[in-house]
Amino acid sequence: MNMNNTTYKVPTMAEKTAAGESPEVLFWVGCAGSFDERYKAVTLAFVKILNKVGINFAVLGEEETCTGDPARRAGNEFLFQMQAMSNIQVLDGYQVKKIVTACPHCFNTLKNEYPALGGNYEVMHHSQFLQGLINEGKIIMKGGGSFKGKKITFHDSCFLGRANNVYEAPRDVITALDMELVEMKRCRSKGLCCGAGGAQMFKEPEKGKKDINIERTEEALKTGAQTVAVGCPFCLTMMADGIKNKEKEKEVNVLDLAELIAKDQNL
Amino acid sequence: MSSLPQILFLLVLGGAGYLLYRRVSYLRQTMMLGKPASRTDNPKERWKSMALVAFGQKKMFKRLGPALLHLVIYISFVVINLEVLEFMIDGLAGTHRIFAPVLAGFYTTAMNIFEILALGVLVSCLFFLVRRNITKVPRLSSAELKGWPKLDANLILWIEILLMLAILTMNATDQLLAYRGVEKYIPLGGLWISGSLQWLFDGMSNASLLFWERFAWWFHIIGILGFAVYVTYSKHLHIFLAFPNTWYANLEPKGKMPNMDVVTREVQLMLGLQTAPSANETAPAEVGRFGAKDINDLSWVNLMNAFSCTECGRCTAECPANITGKKLSPRKIMMDTRDRAEEVSQNIKAGKKGLDDGKSLLGNYISQEEINACTSCNACVEACPINIDPLSIILEMRRYTAMEESGSPAQWNAMFQNVETSFAPWKFAPSDRFNWASEINKEAK
Numbered sequence: 001m002n003m004n005n006t007t008y009k010v011p012t013m014a015e016k017t018a019a020g021e022s023p024e025v026l027f028w029v030g031c032a033g034s035f036d037e038r039y040k041a042v043t044l045a046f047v048k049i050l051n052k053v054g055i056n057f058a059v060l061g062e063e064e065t066c067t068g069d070p071a072r073r074a075g076n077e078f079l080f081q082m083q084a085m086s087n088i089q090v091l092d093g094y095q096v097k098k099i100v101t102a103c104p105h106c107f108n109t110l111k112n113e114y115p116a117l118g119g120n121y122e123v124m125h126h127s128q129f130l131q132g133l134i135n136e137g138k139i140i141m142k143g144g145g146s147f148k149g150k151k152i153t154f155h156d157s158c159f160l161g162r163a164n165n166v167y168e169a170p171r172d173v174i175t176a177l178d179m180e181l182v183e184m185k186r187c188r189s190k191g192l193c194c195g196a197g198g199a200q201m202f203k204e205p206e207k208g209k210k211d212i213n214i215e216r217t218e219e220a221l222k223t224g225a226q227t228v229a230v231g232c233p234f235c236l237t238m239m240a241d242g243i244k245n246k247e248k249e250k251e252v253n254v255l256d257l258a259e260l261i262a263k264d265q266n267l
Numbered sequence: 268m269s270s271l272p273q274i275l276f277l278l279v280l281g282g283a284g285y286l287l288y289r290r291v292s293y294l295r296q297t298m299m300l301g302k303p304a305s306r307t308d309n310p311k312e313r314w315k316s317m318a319l320v321a322f323g324q325k326k327m328f329k330r331l332g333p334a335l336l337h338l339v340i341y342i343s344f345v346v347i348n349l350e351v352l353e354f355m356i357d358g359l360a361g362t363h364r365i366f367a368p369v370l371a372g373f374y375t376t377a378m379n380i381f382e383i384l385a386l387g388v389l390v391s392c393l394f395f396l397v398r399r400n401i402t403k404v405p406r407l408s409s410a411e412l413k414g415w416p417k418l419d420a421n422l423i424l425w426i427e428i429l430l431m432l433a434i435l436t437m438n439a440t441d442q443l444l445a446y447r448g449v450e451k452y453i454p455l456g457g458l459w460i461s462g463s464l465q466w467l468f469d470g471m472s473n474a475s476l477l478f479w480e481r482f483a484w485w486f487h488i489i490g491i492l493g494f495a496v497y498v499t500y501s502k503h504l505h506i507f508l509a510f511p512n513t514w515y516a517n518l519e520p521k522g523k524m525p526n527m528d529v530v531t532r533e534v535q536l537m538l539g540l541q542t543a544p545s546a547n548e549t550a551p552a553e554v555g556r557f558g559a560k561d562i563n564d565l566s567w568v569n570l571m572n573a574f575s576c577t578e579c580g581r582c583t584a585e586c587p588a589n590i591t592g593k594k595l596s597p598r599k600i601m602m603d604t605r606d607r608a609e610e611v612s613q614n615i616k617a618g619k620k621g622l623d624d625g626k627s628l629l630g631n632y633i634s635q636e637e638i639n640a641c642t643s644c645n646a647c648v649e650a651c652p653i654n655i656d657p658l659s660i661i662l663e664m665r666r667y668t669a670m671e672e673s674g675s676p677a678q679w680n681a682m683f684q685n686v687e688t689s690f691a692p693w694k695f696a697p698s699d700r701f702n703w704a705s706e707i708n709k710e711a712k
Contacts, residue, residue, distance in 0.1 A: 010704040031691040033703070040703045047707060061701040065690035073643050073662070074679045075558065075669030077527045079686055081534040108522040116526035158644035163522025189649050190329075193587040198643030202692050203678035206640040209592030216587075 008051045012061040013094045023058040025129075026091070028101035028110065031066050032233030038240065039233045045262035046102055046126055052267060053138045057100075063090050067109040074199040081117065084109075088119035102126040102258060104159035104232045105197075111164070125160055127170040127231045127257050134176050141264050143178035152179045153225035155216065155239060156191030157232035170231045173257050177264055182223040192216050196234035217242025221252065228254045276358035276488075283492035290499035294574060297612035300622075301567035306515040313514045316654070321513040326652040330581070333398075336391040340427070343384035344506065347434070350381055354488045364441075367453045375455045382438065382460040385431040392424045392431075399424075406580030411599045416502065416578055423503050430490045437483035439464045440476045449473055508575035509653040515568050516654035521645045524662060527557070558666025561627040562608045565660060572655040573605035582647035582657055588640040595640040597647035597657035603632035604660060629664050638664045639676055 016023050027050065033043040050057050068083030091099075099121050101107050111123035124132075133139045154174055160166045167188045174181050186192045195205065195212025205211060217239060220228045228243070230236045240254040255263075307313075319325045324341065327334040356365050367374045398404045399420060412420070438461035445452035468476060498504055505512075535541040559565050582597035583589050589596050607628045615621040629638070641661045648656050668674045675683070682692045690697050 008707045010707060012701075029703075031693065034700045035691060035693055035695045040706070043703055044707050047704075059701075059704075061704070062698060064700060065697070066686050066692060068686070070692045071683055071686050072524060073665075074675055074682065075662070075665030075667070076675070076683050077530045077557070077666055077670060078534060079683055081527075081530050082538070083686060083690075085534060085538055085540065108520075112520050112523035113526070117531065158642070158646070159522050162645040162649050164520050190585070190646075192590075193642045193644035193646065195587060195591075195642060198641050199679060199682065200642050202682040203639075203676050205591075206588070206593045206595070206636055208588070208640075212587045212591050212642070215591050 006051065008048055010047055011058045012063075013058045013096075014061070014063070016058045017094060021056075022095065024056040025098045025100050026094075026096045027057050027059050028099050028103075028106055029059055029064060030101060030103035030106045030233065032237075033102060034064070036233060036237070039236055039256075042102055042233070042236070042256040042258050045256070045267065046258040048262055048267040049130070049133075049139070049258060049265070052265065053133055060090065060094075067106045069105040069109045070199040070202055072109070072113070073197070074202075084114055084117050084119065088114060088117060091119060091121065096121060098122045098124070100124045100126055100129045102231070102233070102256065104157040104163070105234070108159045108163050125164075125166060125169070125231065127160070127173055128166065130257060130261060131169040131172045134173065139176075139261060139265070141176045141178070141261075142266075143264070145178075145264065147227075147260075147264065148178050150179050150227065151182050151223065151225040152177075152227040152229055153182050153184055153220055153223045154187070154229045154231075155184070155194065155220060155235055156187060157230065157235050158191065158193050158197050160231055161191050162189055170229070170257055173261065174229055177260060179227070182225055184219045184223055186219065192219065194232075194235040194238035196238045201234045201237070211242075213238035213242040214245060217246055221246060221248060226252055227260075228252060229257060229260060230254060231257050270361060273359060273361045279489060279492065280355070280358070283496060286496045287499070290496060293612065293616070294499060294504075297608050298567050298570045298574060300563050300608060300611060301565050301570040302563070304566035304568045306517075306568055309518055312518055313516075316516060316518070317510055317514045320516075320652070320654055321509045324652070326650075326654075329650070329652075333395075336394050339384070339387040339391045343388045346384055347381050347388075348491075349377075350434075351488070351491060354484075354491075358488065363451045364453055367455065372456075375457065378438065378455060378458055379460075382435065382458055385434050386460055389428055389431045392428045396421065396424050406584040409580065409583065409596070409598075411596055411602060412578065412580075416602070419501050419503070420578070422497075423501065426490065426494055426497070430487060430494070433483045433487040433490060435461045435464055437461075437480060437487060440468050440480040440483065443468055443471075444473065444476050444480060447473060447476075449477070502576065502578045505575050505577035505653060508571065512571055512575040513654050515571065517656055517659075521648055525659075527666070530557070556667065557670040558668070559660065559663035560629050560667045560671070561622060562604060562611060563622055564667065565604065565628075565663060569604065569656075569660055569663075570608050572657075573601050573608060575653055576601040576605065576655055577653075578602065579652065581650040581652065582655070585646040585650040587642055587644060587646065593636075593640040594634065595637045597661075600633060600637070600657045600660055601655060604628060607632050629667065633664065635668065635674065638668070 013026065027046070029043055032039045065087060066083055067087060068080035071083065072080035099110055101110065104125060107123060107125045110121060130139070152174060154170055156167065171181065192215065193212060194216055220239065228239050230239060236254055236256055243249050243252050243254060324334065324338060327337055353364065353366050357363055370377070399407050438458050441452060442455060442458055442461065443465055445454040468479065498506065556564050562570060576598070578598060580598050586595060586597055611622055614624055638661045641658070643658060643662065645658060648658050685692050685694050689695055
């Protein structure tokens, strides 16, 4: 039991269907959201928000599998399509219409690449979903608290930004908090990658003079922000590693947008 | 009066036309070595994109300084070339400044505009020469530009400077001759810029002036025709190709990779989602190769991209891999693609083995190390002022490497295996996927 005395629920599609209900939106958790020790906190934060606002949602639970994005970016089209087609079978089996996910890679693949294989859904990134909840007044930011007046910077994920032109939604979420948004020099369409995209997350980088996440971390630190906000599991890992590498983890924290809201709402 | 100059002019014009025709056909054939690609959907959006990006230079303005200098040269190129029409008529008909009496006062205004633009081009080209050779802007002095690319860039700037000097010399001497009342020469009543240069020629005899005026006239027109032919051998081809290049550019979200339908058919069969095509159905076209190893595996749009590239290096300057010292440079990907396409095309023209010359784009030009370093972040695509897409070439090569050669880095092969067996890129038990949910009510706040 937490302090709000609410019991959070995480219904699965199987349960909902068995009860004859059809949820309004499917929360696609993603592999990082399911397995990554640090990033699971983001999944929990988002689920708590969904509970608090009273969204009729469900997850696939054990029926969810990798969208195939890293396989496709690394060149293995067969594996990607195997994954995609079996996921589409599951999604269509539950007659899913609307999907929200916190992972821009899942977002991009589900939204842009599944239609060619017969999977057509309305897909939203959680920043867009949260922006909607704020605009509709379903989330009213408390402000103040530990955030008040602190500097925050937002690191654009390539798969949300350049890949899909989503630049405003995450910034709208941040400005709803009582914080000062300071941009890095390379932001929005000029944002520098964290280094993990294109399946780089799953291998060591090629030989060079520096790691990409260090280059980006240095830029983030230059803003003087105490919080680096991200909207992507891989960016979160890369930026957090960079901050650790610079031994700044006591002064600067890396948080996902959902975590920022959950903190503000004391969830 | 002798019609020798007219005959000479016709010969020069015909010769240049013939050379241009041959070069354009050759370039077209070379680009058509690529696979077909359909990029004619949504024409309205395509015209709009071409108007904004190519004609309107929209993306150039991400870097203000060079954008302004480039804009001056671009506008001047379009405007000053209007004068070429008069050159053509004068050259063929043996007239002199045929539009001057017709347009009267407006002619002088037009000439003054041309001269101001010519001066603008001179100044811009000098700035560009300084940026390339003295201050050495990093993206303009990288290793991949050594040799011909660097010489090509400098030659273009010098040719443009000489062409502009020819215009000013021509006008200065022309007006001195008119002032002295020499037959055929028409006083235009004040050309500001060439007028201020007249002191250079003041002491000359009429005969010397006539020589300089004619020399500058011929130099300018032959220079322009020669430059037009030169451009087809040069990175400067972007002055024409920027337009079709933006028209045929990808309109889909940048994150979307094109689906490989050949693979879809096979996967559907494997998953039992579709039965084998019946006898009366036409069998799918010959599969060929998965992904791209050489230029014929790429699309003609990829190849047009390569010939449109003017090697400005904005892509490479934004590439996270390149910035952090990796070998990958998106500009080099485009230059290699063009160089290999030319090699194959020349091979074919010479009756040699063409594509089967024992070489390939991936391997002989582009290395695995380069394509493996890409984060598919689309910074290069976003940065390109004419919407070239280096990423699509890189991703096609990764497809070839993974599916035809199983040559992906070991860690990627391990990731593939994890996705296959654990349905996640990491090695976790699929049955643990939903364990996170049990933690939600445990957390002490």
